Amino acid sequence: MEGKEEDVKLGANKFAERQPIGTSAQTDKDYKEPPPAPLFEPGELTSWSFYRAGIAEFIATFLFLYITILTVMGVKKSPKCNSVGIQGIAWAFGGTIFALVYCTAGISGGHINPAVTFGLFLARKLSLTRAVFYIIMQCLGAICGAGVVKGFEKNSIFETLGGGANIVNHGYTKGDALGAEIVGTFILVYTVFSATDAKRNARDSHVPILAPLPIGFAVFLVHLATIPITGTSINPARSLGAAVIYNRDHAWDDQWIFWVGPFIGAALAAAYHQIVIRAIPFKSRA
Template sequence: MEGKEEDVRLGANKYSERQPIGTAAQGSDDKDYKEPPPAPLFEPGELKSWSFYRAGIAEFVATFLFLYISILTVMGVSKSQSKCATVGIQGIAWSFGGMIFALVYCTAGISGGHINPAVTFGLFLARKLSLTRAVFYMIMQCLGAICGAGVVKGFQQGLYMGNGGGANMVAAGYTKGDGLGAEIVGTFILVYTVFSATDAKRNARDSHVPILAPLPIGFAVFLVHLATIPITGTGINPARSLGAAVIYNRRQAWDDHVSSLTENWCNLV
């Protein structure tokens, strides 16, 4: 028994408790985390790496699936005569938020799980990835969104075109300024949540945070959709707005698309 007690004592001394989160943690000079070095602005060597193209493919597939599922949900609600017979606005919000949760979880280890040019642009400004990778991600995200919306239209063109195509448009009773403001705040909430959920300090002090990171991101998307679907249909994603506008291709969608697209950048710049 004495030998076992000695092992326990040595183990307790060797593996000390983690530094607590809170004000006590902020006063220590010893960092229990390591910030990754800033990514280079240009990294031509990435163009020769298979992992670079695999990450781009992951962003394409994720954005494709995101648009496919979410716009199909919107079409299902729009075509119904009675909103009580459908999932309604809450169901649409769950569709967007749930898909982001699932897709970020699936692709985080491959590409980082951006699925949104605004997120990619924000991470680029924070020097989390190179300009080469950021541009490649944005292109693949937009292409994936266009293809996802195109597949939905291919199922039933009449239904798709007759119900707005899932494009972001400012609702009656709101001005474009209202839509712009709603989208600025919504995009800020999403990008702020992404930065907070992936912070290196949280990674070090709470080992469970990297596993749960997709959850707050998806939940943020869900909450923003609940708030802004009645105003703009909720963009907060330039690829999502662009893909639906390209496939729907009606004047109102393009007129209001400026508000939906501009908001995703101006709060980051």
């Protein structure tokens, strides 16, 4: 009992003074910079954890497309859902990402988005081998998810409602759409880097953060802002899956925007985080 009382006393007095937050925060938690992932990792191809992570990305992206496209089509189809509108669709995307990232983060990192995978690859958080495998599995999962949605709807209704495909909406140019996708993906990938940064977790360990929450909220906010422009992609797999199943010319005409924009946004976010944010000294030196 004496030992326990001493532990309690130490715990109560561990931080005698109020701890600052932000870059000036000091903790007793050591931080070690993780080494960059190798460009090629042949050993991954013989590891079950590698394939398990790919399966997790497939299932998560499948569920993401299934839930979100059904939501989009439900809002368009049913007068009862008109009051939900853009806010409901944005919540569906953000809430689904929050749940799925929470479920898969410990297995694959919970990317569920080729743009996120690309940004983390540029920052050397994963190998090229794993990045390519993730992107393939994400795209396959998205196609299957959109396909299941089509199976639930009559073909004529599915086509009338646009299959949940991303297109440039009337009143906006392709340049507008590209810019919206770049900025939107920048916000998302920047949030991913910030919420999962081990250096930040060590520095601000007294400020608890659940990484999937800000990531899901970022997705919600971006959708709220850009649904009127492109329906919001910020996820090439989401756009590809819907376009493959819908398969109409106007969906394919704009498809490049939903790959180029997110990849540019992800690259800018990776560069900003690694060069600008991570350049801040971890601890002030006397």
